[in-house]
Amino acid sequence: MYTYDDIDQRLVDERVEQFRDQTQRFLDGKLSEEEFRALRLRNGLYIQRYAPMLRIAVPYGLLSSRQLRKLADIARRYDRGYGHFSTRQNLQLNWPKLHQVPDILAELAEVQMHAIQTSGNCVRNVTTDQFAGVAPDEIVDSFVWCELIRQWSTFNAEFSYLPRKFKIAVNGAENDRAATYVHDIGLHALRKDGEIGFRVIVGGGLGRTPLIGQVIREFLPWQHLLSYLDAILRTYNRYGRRDNIHKARIKILLKEWGIERFRSEVEAEWQHLKDGPSTVKAEDIRRIEGRFTRPQYEHLSATPIVYSAPGFDAWRKRNVHPHKVPGYCAVTLSLKKTGVPPGDVTSDQMESVARLADNYSFGELRITHEQNLVLADVRQDELPELWREARNIGLATPNIGLATNIIACPGGDFCALANAKSIPVAEAIQQQFDDLDFLFDIGEIDINISGCMNACGHHHVGHIGILGVDKHGEEWYQVEIGGNQGETRPGAKASLGKVLGPSFARAEVPAVVEKLIDCYLAHRDSDAERFIDVVHRVGVEPFKESVYAQSHQRPAGRDRQPALA
Amino acid sequence: MPSLIKGRQVATANPPSPEGRVLRLEPADDPAQIAAALEGAARVEVHFPKFGDGRGFSLGRLLRERYGYKGELRAVGHITRDHLLYLERCGFDAFELRDGEDPQEALDGFKVFSVSYQ
Numbered sequence: 001m002y003t004y005d006d007i008d009q010r011l012v013d014e015r016v017e018q019f020r021d022q023t024q025r026f027l028d029g030k031l032s033e034e035e036f037r038a039l040r041l042r043n044g045l046y047i048q049r050y051a052p053m054l055r056i057a058v059p060y061g062l063l064s065s066r067q068l069r070k071l072a073d074i075a076r077r078y079d080r081g082y083g084h085f086s087t088r089q090n091l092q093l094n095w096p097k098l099h100q101v102p103d104i105l106a107e108l109a110e111v112q113m114h115a116i117q118t119s120g121n122c123v124r125n126v127t128t129d130q131f132a133g134v135a136p137d138e139i140v141d142s143f144v145w146c147e148l149i150r151q152w153s154t155f156n157a158e159f160s161y162l163p164r165k166f167k168i169a170v171n172g173a174e175n176d177r178a179a180t181y182v183h184d185i186g187l188h189a190l191r192k193d194g195e196i197g198f199r200v201i202v203g204g205g206l207g208r209t210p211l212i213g214q215v216i217r218e219f220l221p222w223q224h225l226l227s228y229l230d231a232i233l234r235t236y237n238r239y240g241r242r243d244n245i246h247k248a249r250i251k252i253l254l255k256e257w258g259i260e261r262f263r264s265e266v267e268a269e270w271q272h273l274k275d276g277p278s279t280v281k282a283e284d285i286r287r288i289e290g291r292f293t294r295p296q297y298e299h300l301s302a303t304p305i306v307y308s309a310p311g312f313d314a315w316r317k318r319n320v321h322p323h324k325v326p327g328y329c330a331v332t333l334s335l336k337k338t339g340v341p342p343g344d345v346t347s348d349q350m351e352s353v354a355r356l357a358d359n360y361s362f363g364e365l366r367i368t369h370e371q372n373l374v375l376a377d378v379r380q381d382e383l384p385e386l387w388r389e390a391r392n393i394g395l396a397t398p399n400i401g402l403a404t405n406i407i408a409c410p411g412g413d414f415c416a417l418a419n420a421k422s423i424p425v426a427e428a429i430q431q432q433f434d435d436l437d438f439l440f441d442i443g444e445i446d447i448n449i450s451g452c453m454n455a456c457g458h459h460h461v462g463h464i465g466i467l468g469v470d471k472h473g474e475e476w477y478q479v480e481i482g483g484n485q486g487e488t489r490p491g492a493k494a495s496l497g498k499v500l501g502p503s504f505a506r507a508e509v510p511a512v513v514e515k516l517i518d519c520y521l522a523h524r525d526s527d528a529e530r531f532i533d534v535v536h537r538v539g540v541e542p543f544k545e546s547v548y549a550q551s552h553q554r555p556a557g558r559d560r561q562p563a564l565a
Numbered sequence: 566m567p568s569l570i571k572g573r574q575v576a577t578a579n580p581p582s583p584e585g586r587v588l589r590l591e592p593a594d595d596p597a598q599i600a601a602a603l604e605g606a607a608r609v610e611v612h613f614p615k616f617g618d619g620r621g622f623s624l625g626r627l628l629r630e631r632y633g634y635k636g637e638l639r640a641v642g643h644i645t646r647d648h649l650l651y652l653e654r655c656g657f658d659a660f661e662l663r664d665g666e667d668p669q670e671a672l673d674g675f676k677v678f679s680v681s682y683q
Binding site for chain 1: 616617618619620622623624626630631645647650651652654655665673677678679680681682683
């Protein structure tokens with residue numbers, strides 16, 4: 001866990017006072033709507049469908065039990081007793097009151113938390129692999145690099161009013177669990193001749209114009225990380241479009257210029273900045289490393305424990321992950337129980353999770369971009385006990401990586417931008433696959449749902465992606481397949497889904513998903529071939545056919561709701 | 566007449582005309598085009614047409630760091646106290662506030678953060 005020094009603490013404290021003043025000036029009529037909008041957004045405050053929404057930063061998804069208890073307490077006193085973990089590894093409160101937000105921020109500052117730059121046209125919360133620091137395939141501990149970037153980006157004077165939001169992801173392991181190809185900048189740590197560096201990927205992103213990022217530099221030695229980021233951001237700040245919000249992301253500039261020109265502009269800028277004051281020194285890294293508390297692991301046997309119980313084996317198979325230290329493992333607490341909006345957690349659950357973190361995982365946890373929670377340092381021999389406790393609070397659904405582990409944005413139930421609801425669609429799909437044997441037989445598949453083209457539910461990179469669209473004032477759903485967030489295991493690279501065809505009414509969606517899965521099951525060559533592997537091998541056509549060819553017939557098989565005319 | 570802050574103090578709203586040329590950059594301009602004229606310029610103005618248009622921050626740094634400009638660097642346009650500290654860190658030392666922004670109160674903008682990461 002990163003612990004604040006005096007400077008960190010002073011900055012968040014001063015930020016609270018700054019925002020209190022800005023809110024007061026707005027209420028006094030001294031700041032216009034437009035001005036306050038730009039200021040409140042960079043403090044995570046949106047004005048939403050029913051109430052403001054406050055997005056609280058969880059830097060790189062790392063949280064202490066003390067902080068989680070504070071979040072539970074805040075959600076209970078200032079909100080309706082629950083929060084929503086987002087795909088940006090942050091926590092969103094959907095019902096705070098505008099005039100109370102400065103007080104909420106002051107309480108957050110007491111536990112080294114804030115809402116700085118969780119929205120607005122600035123560098124956002126840096127995200128990373130939820131298994132940072134514990135993964136067996138680790139190259140570097142990405143938390144340290146994320147913190148370096150967090151400090152560089154926080155109140156960065158030059159890059160505080162960018163053309164549009166800016167998202168950076170860092171991956172410190174061999175496999176890419178941070179979706180580096182779909183961020184404005186993705187950094188993938190590499191080791192070359194014993195030296196640490198980063199592959200720099202730029203211009204990826206979802207939203208209305210989804211694009212896979214391109215490699216601008218194959219290997220950037222770590223000392224140059226910040227000066228190179230300066231060069232990219234300065235190029236973007238000066239030349240990114242500001243005339244049209246939908247064309248303002250860095251990916252559009254890259255698309256207009258092409259990677260060759262973009263690279264040469266950045267490299268030319270970098271020649272002036274390289275070896276300058278923003279060069280990273282070994283002592284900078286040591287200083288940041290020194291602010292992280294580390295688990296005091298015990299010397300344990302690496303032999304897997306022998307324990308079996310109905311329900312436990314499935315959970316262990318899906319929700320328990322390998323750890324680099326013998327005798328330990330990482331555990332995902334699923335926030336994807338059928339009937340619960342993906343990512344939602346009640347204050348009571350937060351407090352229970354804080355207790356689990358204290359008892360089983362050194363008082364720390366992580367938020368995943370798939371909207372689950374991870375206890376990263378669990379003793380193997382304590383798994384049965386942890387499983388029983390997690391099950392008692394409804395967080396032991398054995399579905400990590402499976403069809404019911406759906407990513408969904410808050411959608412039309414909460415969000416003012418949404419065309420359609422996403423939560424009821426997620427629930428209907430979860431109900432469709434409530435048979436655990438069938439769920440396990442289908443194997444790994446990512447189903448992602450967004451309520452509008454802004455793509456907060458990452459539908460473009462779902463193996464099956466579902467997008468809410470508005471058709472003459474009605475909610476319809478476009479379905480795409482073949483998207484992939486990245487090379488989470490060797491094989492399928494990051495890719496964007498392809499739209500199957502005309503959209504569907506909400507009631508049809510679960511049956512459509514099931515047809516797609518039936519088609520996959522008919523085509524796979526073995527259990528090891530995942531849905532995404534089959535789509536990449538055989539293409540979209542067979543799937544399209546399976547969905548549209550006999551759409552006039554009532555589908556056979558499981559109990560399904562008839563399609564709306 | 567918009568109010569003016571210079572070097573963290575309220576300056577006279579209508580200062581006497583300085584000797585030498587006043588150079589002005591719009592956000593899309595390239596500072597290279599005025600590089601040759603910087604020596605002997607009375608001041609350089611960088612225009613911020615909108616509250617959220619941050620291009621001028623980069624221009625400020627470029628003028629100071631790359632072109633070695635030492636004279637008065639003035640931010641003009643849609644400037645409120647919320648920008649002052651960032652502008653100063655990017656090399657600006659004079660600030661023309663947008664209409665309605667009280668210059669005396671705006672000076673608090675310099676005190677918002679007492680430390681910085683960068």
